[in-house]
Amino acid sequence: MPATDDIRTEEMLLNMGPQHPSTHGVFRVVIRTDGEMILETESHIGYLHRCFEKIAENVSYLQVVPYTDRMDYLAAMINNLGFAEGVEKLMQLEVPERAQYIRIIVCELNRIASHLLAFGTYGMDLGAITPFLHAFRDREKLLKIFEKICGQRLNYSYVRIGGVAFDITEEMLRDIEDFCNYFEPEVLDEFDRLLSYNGIFIARTANVGVIPKEMAIDFGLTGPNLRGSGVKRDLRKDEPYCIYDRFTFDVPVGSGENGTTGDCWDRYMVRIREMRQSINIVRQALAAVPDGSFIDKKASKTVKPPKGEVYHKVEGARGELGFHIVSDGTAIPYRVKTRGPSFCNISILDSMTQDGGVMLADVVAIIGSLDIVMGEVDR
Amino acid sequence: MNSPLFIALDVNHGTLPAANGANYFENLFVSVFGYSTAGTVLGAGLAMFLACLAVFGFVNVFALFAVWLERKVSAHMQCRLGPMEVGPHGVLQTIADGVKLTVKEDIIPKVADKPLFIIAPAIVFAGTFIRFVPLPFSQYATAADLNLGLFFIASVGSVEVLGVIMAGWSSNNKWSLLGTIRTATQMVSYEIPIGIAFVTVAVSAGSLSLNEIVGQQEGWFFNWFVFRNPFLMTVSIVYLIAALAECKRSPFDLPEAESELVSGFHTEYSGIRFALFFLAEYAAMYIVSAVAVVIFLGGWWSGIPAIDQIGMGQGASTFEVVLGILIKAHVLIGKAIGIVFVQMWIRWTLPRVRLDQMMYLCWKVLLPISLVCLVGSAMWDLAMGAFADSNEYFLFFIPK
Numbered sequence: 001m002p003a004t005d006d007i008r009t010e011e012m013l014l015n016m017g018p019q020h021p022s023t024h025g026v027f028r029v030v031i032r033t034d035g036e037m038i039l040e041t042e043s044h045i046g047y048l049h050r051c052f053e054k055i056a057e058n059v060s061y062l063q064v065v066p067y068t069d070r071m072d073y074l075a076a077m078i079n080n081l082g083f084a085e086g087v088e089k090l091m092q093l094e095v096p097e098r099a100q101y102i103r104i105i106v107c108e109l110n111r112i113a114s115h116l117l118a119f120g121t122y123g124m125d126l127g128a129i130t131p132f133l134h135a136f137r138d139r140e141k142l143l144k145i146f147e148k149i150c151g152q153r154l155n156y157s158y159v160r161i162g163g164v165a166f167d168i169t170e171e172m173l174r175d176i177e178d179f180c181n182y183f184e185p186e187v188l189d190e191f192d193r194l195l196s197y198n199g200i201f202i203a204r205t206a207n208v209g210v211i212p213k214e215m216a217i218d219f220g221l222t223g224p225n226l227r228g229s230g231v232k233r234d235l236r237k238d239e240p241y242c243i244y245d246r247f248t249f250d251v252p253v254g255s256g257e258n259g260t261t262g263d264c265w266d267r268y269m270v271r272i273r274e275m276r277q278s279i280n281i282v283r284q285a286l287a288a289v290p291d292g293s294f295i296d297k298k299a300s301k302t303v304k305p306p307k308g309e310v311y312h313k314v315e316g317a318r319g320e321l322g323f324h325i326v327s328d329g330t331a332i333p334y335r336v337k338t339r340g341p342s343f344c345n346i347s348i349l350d351s352m353t354q355d356g357g358v359m360l361a362d363v364v365a366i367i368g369s370l371d372i373v374m375g376e377v378d379r
Numbered sequence: 380m381n382s383p384l385f386i387a388l389d390v391n392h393g394t395l396p397a398a399n400g401a402n403y404f405e406n407l408f409v410s411v412f413g414y415s416t417a418g419t420v421l422g423a424g425l426a427m428f429l430a431c432l433a434v435f436g437f438v439n440v441f442a443l444f445a446v447w448l449e450r451k452v453s454a455h456m457q458c459r460l461g462p463m464e465v466g467p468h469g470v471l472q473t474i475a476d477g478v479k480l481t482v483k484e485d486i487i488p489k490v491a492d493k494p495l496f497i498i499a500p501a502i503v504f505a506g507t508f509i510r511f512v513p514l515p516f517s518q519y520a521t522a523a524d525l526n527l528g529l530f531f532i533a534s535v536g537s538v539e540v541l542g543v544i545m546a547g548w549s550s551n552n553k554w555s556l557l558g559t560i561r562t563a564t565q566m567v568s569y570e571i572p573i574g575i576a577f578v579t580v581a582v583s584a585g586s587l588s589l590n591e592i593v594g595q596q597e598g599w600f601f602n603w604f605v606f607r608n609p610f611l612m613t614v615s616i617v618y619l620i621a622a623l624a625e626c627k628r629s630p631f632d633l634p635e636a637e638s639e640l641v642s643g644f645h646t647e648y649s650g651i652r653f654a655l656f657f658l659a660e661y662a663a664m665y666i667v668s669a670v671a672v673v674i675f676l677g678g679w680w681s682g683i684p685a686i687d688q689i690g691m692g693q694g695a696s697t698f699e700v701v702l703g704i705l706i707k708a709h710v711l712i713g714k715a716i717g718i719v720f721v722q723m724w725i726r727w728t729l730p731r732v733r734l735d736q737m738m739y740l741c742w743k744v745l746l747p748i749s750l751v752c753l754v755g756s757a758m759w760d761l762a763m764g765a766f767a768d769s770n771e772y773f774l775f776f777i778p779k
Contacts, residue, residue: 127731
């Protein structure tokens with residue numbers, strides 16, 4: 001009789017979350033494990049549901065804007081932009097040039113802030129705490145700039161229907177320029193030295209959590225997660241909104257530099273490279289900010305779109321953020337349906353772990369690389 | 380019988396320093412106050428008590444210092460200041476935290492195995508603390524100069540694993556259990572490269588007594604064992620890596636991997652029991668560093684004979700002798716803290732490895748390297764004329 005017959009082994013059902021350091025919010029994964037090996041995972045969401053869509057049916061268009069802040073709270077500017085542009089499309093409203101440029105600047109800065117947090121927390125998921133604090137040092141500079149611009153650090157409500165809430169001064173533009181010069185290339189190079197090309201980091205992320213191109217498209221992945229799998233899809237480039245068609249920038253995609261295309265390292269690296277591109281866009285926009293009005297005065301008071309419906313999508317920090325707005329001609333939206341990128345991105349998790357060969361530490365690495373915000377998953 | 384291998388294997392033959400003709404009992408319990416003439420049981424008992432007290436005090440003070448140092452090191456590496464409020468530059472912060480931990484509510488989970496749960500931190504702490512016994516703090520300042528010192532440190536260190544397993548198992552928590560399994564695999568595996576590193580040194584030194592090993596490294600710094608031959612240099616790096624794993628320090632902090640296992644085996648512990656685990660961790664950090672200093676980096680010798688000779692001559696006054704011992708204590712502890720700093724530096728720089736990668740490193744990288752070093756070092760010593768007066772040679776036994 002083999003000796004192993006004497007040893008009684010059994011599978012363990014492990015409840016990861018809703019309160020767990022690495023689930024990035026109130027996310028719960030029930031894991032069936034055989035020791036350190038994962039046999040199956042089952043995601044449970046909904047702990048942060050706040051009925052955004054239902055609330056939107058009960059408040060006026062202007063009042064919906066602050067609620068969009070609380071969806072993807074790490075990139076609130078882009079949420080504001082998505083909703084505001086959707087309503088503007090419905091009203092066929094022309095937004096002043098200056099407001100367009102300001103929107104581009106704050107959205108790209110917000111994308112950097114969001115990616116910085118993704119970079120920092122990903123390092124922390126893998127046990128490196130220093131990159132997290134380095135990322136927060138720089139994110140703090142951005143939040144200070146946002147505070148100067150709109151008085152808020154997280155829930156900005158800055159991009160309004162018809163323009164932006166406040167004008168931007170010369171001093172603020174100078175601050176932004178200083179940040180760009182400080183951040184790129186020195187700090188990003190430092191991040192690469194500290195984490196991106198670290199041997200242990202590559203060993204932990206390369207060939208881990210591979211999402212092939214087809215699988216990524218099947219699951220409706222968008223944003224850096226899709227681009228990490230090698231699909232060159234960026235709404236800013238493919239279906240330009242706002243005034244993105246006026247800027248030149250690259251769309252970084254994963255190429256399997258250290259392993260397989262679509263592994264955790266690729267997804268991580270796409271975000272790092274996107275930060276460089278965002279700085280590039282901000283620099284171009286700063287050089288061309290025109291004078292003029294920053295908001296359509298009429299739209300800032302009353303918003304009453306004609307009867308009809310519109311679907312507008314923007315490239316959020318985590319992927320395609322879509323708003324389907326239905327208007328019945330009153331000041332209150334009839335229906336606002338949101339397509340949250342995090343919600344679609346997290347749906348792939350269970351399929352990634354079911355093939356076996358994934359360890360407990362890899363689950364943390366995979367969740368981190370998907371970069372979800374639970375506020376947007378549950379809304 | 381003068382072959383190094385014979386001496387290493389015949390452990391009882393290990394040379395004891397001539398301690399004023401003291402008997403075996405006294406050899407075991409000679410106090411930190413040097414080789415006293417107290418030959419009676421009472422004297423030896425008192426000496427033992429004082430030695431324990433001194434070592435215990437040292438562990439506590441060191442842990443306080445090391446926790447503060449760790450916070451400051453991490454803070455400055457992360458562009459922050461760290462504790463600044465309690466005392467100048469927050470030096471008293473750890474004391475404040477210690478007071479907080481002792482007065483905190485002691486929570487024992489309802490479903491925990493109560494006796495095991497209570498005894499586990501004590502075993503972990505004792506397993507770490509007992510390793511201080513043969514560890515020299517300076518010349519003539521060893522709690523007990525065991526002729527099996529190195530072997531003793533390696534063997535009683537395993538008691539700690541037992542305590543960790545008890546803690547994790549008795550907590551009745553799935554995360555703790557996973558942490559425990561990781562700890563058991565990790566600590567048991569990494570004991571092997573550490574053991575082989577010890578044997579490599581013992582073969583070269585011909586002794587397992589830590590005092591004897593240090594004694595052989597007297598003189599200029601190139602007499603230190605790390606510079607004795609290339610194999611010992613390699614094995615010292617193997618030892619440092621394995622020691623990181625043995626201490627459960629990053630990048631091998633899998634047992635308490637915060638982002639994966641919440642807090643590993645001590646998830647359910649709070650208050651003073653948690654403080655014991657914490658204390659044991661920092662004490663273990665000092666132990667592995669001090670052992671590295673003793674067996675590779677010349678122990679209490681500063682590497683500059685002029686400094687080392689203070690208080691060593693025949694006609695040295697009491698003041699000079701005491702001064703010499705104090706200088707040597709500073710040198711040894713200073714070097715050890717230097718290595719502790721390196722451990723912190725590594726912790727705040729690197730991400731954590733995965734379990735399979737950790738096992739790969741141990742069994743397929745460190746173990747073969749250390750075995751090659753063991754054979755290579757013995758061969759080198761034989762070929763170059765082992766136990767010739769090492770002062771005749773420069774680096775790696777290259778004649779001066």
